[in-house]
Amino acid sequence: MAFDNRGTISQIGNVMQINNALVEDVSNINNTTGFIVISYVDYAPDGTAFTNLLRLNVSRDTAVINLSGGRNCLCDIREGMRVDAVFSPRMTRSIPPQSNAFLIVARSNTAASTDTTTARILSVEPSMNYILTGNPFNINSQTRFTVSDNTIIRNRFGNPISLSDLRPGQTVRIIHANFRTASIPPQTTAFYIQVV
Numbered sequence: 001m002a003f004d005n006r007g008t009i010s011q012i013g014n015v016m017q018i019n020n021a022l023v024e025d026v027s028n029i030n031n032t033t034g035f036i037v038i039s040y041v042d043y044a045p046d047g048t049a050f051t052n053l054l055r056l057n058v059s060r061d062t063a064v065i066n067l068s069g070g071r072n073c074l075c076d077i078r079e080g081m082r083v084d085a086v087f088s089p090r091m092t093r094s095i096p097p098q099s100n101a102f103l104i105v106a107r108s109n110t111a112a113s114t115d116t117t118t119a120r121i122l123s124v125e126p127s128m129n130y131i132l133t134g135n136p137f138n139i140n141s142q143t144r145f146t147v148s149d150n151t152i153i154r155n156r157f158g159n160p161i162s163l164s165d166l167r168p169g170q171t172v173r174i175i176h177a178n179f180r181t182a183s184i185p186p187q188t189t190a191f192y193i194q195v196v
Contacts, residue, residue, distance in 0.1 A: 016089050023081045028074045053096035062101045065150045069189040082107040084114045115178045126164040142185035156195045171196050
């Protein structure tokens, strides 16, 4: 089987995620709405790899950001770029299938740009824009996630909520930057938070 560096698809809770997808086409209606067509690798039960296309519909509710967490617009996405995407598992049966995008992260290279962590919230600090997760008795297991205006936060039903709606003790799934500071606890940027 030949190596293909196009992204692969996975389901994380009640959202789908693709990392390192190749942008095949972009239709920009007004800088904030339109769609992108991406290609990614999927695997048959026998391990055979095949490439699929997916159209991601971008609305005003879709966060389009760069690796630093800064806001981009759909106009910044170009054919041939690599992106990470979080989107609805509800897809049309069209060719290519379509889904609504929640988050698109424009990548600067082919290295993995996002990671996913599922953890229990230790504290929520809306005034300082962060949450702390991990084991309260083991500082080495804790991580501080910085929350920006671009961070999408959803409750367990997929409805948008604010940072102040999160509570200590809740378990959350966080899609975040793949880098962490060397501080104790380490810090990183949260792109998407979902209560599970």
